[in-house]
Amino acid sequence: MDHSNHTTLLQAGSQTAISDRMRELLARAAQDHVYEQRTQGAVLDEIRQRLEGMEWLLREVRERELGGLSGALETVSGRLDDITTRPPSWAEGLAQHVEAVRDHVDAVGEQVGNVDARVESVSERVKPVIELPSLWADVGAVSESLDEALSRLQSVVDSSEGISQRLGDFAGRLGQLNASMEAAANRFTRLDKSMADLTTRTERIEAGLSALPGAVEAKFKTVDEAMTASTELLSASIEEVGAKVDDAESRLAGRLDGLDGRADRVEGRLVAVETRLTSVDGRIETADGCLADIDTRLDGVDGRLGGLDSRLAGVDQRLGAVDGHLGRHDDRFDGLDGRIDGRFTALDERMAGTGNQLGETATRVEGRFNDLGIHLDTIDERLSEVEERVVTRFDGLDATLTGMSTTADKASEHLEAIDDRVEAVNQRVGQLPVTLSISERVGELLDTQTIEHVKRLDAIDERLTAAAAALTDAVTARPDRAELAESVTGIVEPATTDLTKRLGALEETMLALAEALLRPSRNTKD
Structure with a gap:
């Protein structure tokens, strides 16, 4: 107012x-x-x-x-x-592809297991061939026994001049047998080398063999049977030869021992005769009556010496029979040597053919494994490409999520600004x-x-x-x-x-x- x-x-x-x-x-x-x-x-x-x-x-x-x-x-x-909840189609396809790859790898593992089993069976079948060095050791022992027999026969030759020539022939034949045994040893050495090469080849193809055909298995069976038969025959023949040589050696040793005993007895008797002759010579001067007795005794001695000569003739005949028997054995040894040479030659040829077949099989298996390795390399490359694509997609998704988070931050900031403005409006309305x-x-x-x-x-x-x-x-x-x-x-x-x-x-x-x-x-x- x-x-x-x-x-x-x-x-x-x-x-x-x-x-x-x-x-x-x-x-x-x-x-x-x-x-x-x-x-x-x-x-x-x-x-x-x-x-x-x-x-x-x-x-x-x-x-x-x-x-x-x-x-x-x-x-x-x-x-x-x-x-x-719903996986993408490419993930399902990738899972199926991974399952297929896994099944393929399992099949390859089974094939490798079969290869290992086949290789073990092959190694078991090759064991008799690997045991040939033991057979060569037996042959070496036989050769050593033959050397001992030669030394003993040489001593017999030294003791008896009459048998020296025959024993020299026997030694020559035994030398031929030794030479044939050395040739067999050389063949065994070549066989050992071929077996070593075969062993190295089998070791190289152990990791790559997938399956051996039935023909190769049959050939391995035949080779195994032939090797077993040849090994048994060779062992039997060597044992028979050794037994015969031992028997002949024992017989010759017994007979030579008997001859030595008889010669010793003859020498003893001759010594007794000489002593008696000495006593007779001493007694000739004293008694002529004893000469008749000495003559009769000398006649008896002559008779005994005649019997000794007849016995020595029988011994000579028996030694001739032994020589003929040894000659027949030499012929048998020569035939056996020829048979062994033929069988070993056939065995070498079969082993060479088997080695060639194994080489071809190894090359095939190596080619298959190389193809499998190439296929696995391609699968690895595809998986690496898929991994790179997935990584790039995840990187893009991370960038998108980062943008979304920044957008959400901006929205929250916008809401905070709205809250501030509402508070300012409240303050102004409160005034x-x-x-x-x-x-x-x-x-x-x-x-x-x-x-x-x-x-x-x-x-x-x-x-x-x-x-x-x-x-x-x-x-x-x-x-x-x-x-x-x-x-x-x-x-x-x-x-x-x-x-x-x-x-x-x-x-x-x-x-x-x-x-x-x-x-x-x-x-x-x-």
């Missing part, structure tokens, strides 16, 4: 004017009060209308925008669940006059709406964070990260764009409402 004329009215002392002036002032104050009440009612009606519009707008946003956002999130989660009682109502409404929206946005942020973490784990565990990144990018980018547009529209609406609420009210005076 205007109190500028109070002093003048009091100084005038006019009570009527004062009362009139007071009535006028009271009437004006009442008019002003009525006008202010009307103005406040109009302002409150306008604020109520705008708050109702804001409530309607928030309800529309809650029903339409947030519902559409939740539906989009549900569709995204459904797509992600489908992607996580309205207290008399209008707008601040409490608007503050309560904005607090409830802000808290509700903040909770919803926090829940959405938590759901997005959990979904992003689950998506990151699932995508990291999946081999098709590139395809998943493309599909997720195609789903998330439109949803993010739509959400950004809707948040921008909501922000503009809130700013317009705040500007409308913060506009200055009309003057209280007309």
